Amino acid sequence: MKKLSGKEVCIILSKYGFVKVRQKGSHIIMQKAILESTITVPVPLHKEIKIGTLHSIIRQSGLTKLDFEQDLT
Numbered sequence: 001m002k003k004l005s006g007k008e009v010c011i012i013l014s015k016y017g018f019v020k021v022r023q024k025g026s027h028i029i030m031q032k033a034i035l036e037s038t039i040t041v042p043v044p045l046h047k048e049i050k051i052g053t054l055h056s057i058i059r060q061s062g063l064t065k066l067d068f069e070q071d072l073t
Helices: 006-015 051-061 065-070
Strands: 017-024 028-035 038-045
Touching: 006 017, 006 028, 006 038, 006 051, 006 065, 038 051, 038 065
Parallel strands: none
Antiparallel strands: 017 028, 028 038
16 A cells, blocks of 8 residues: 555545544544544644554544545546
């Protein structure tokens, strides 16, 4: 999987219905309302997000690795 920046991850998440709700320091908090719940995903605004952190963001968002890889083009 290609390394992504925090900005690229935020763009991909926004395509799937996530919105920026706040920012504290170098972290943006993205949220998406689903049924009677909310998915919250913190995204660090780094030039390159470490692969473990990226996998954690993908898992928390409920999206697949394929969703992130397809949206790179």
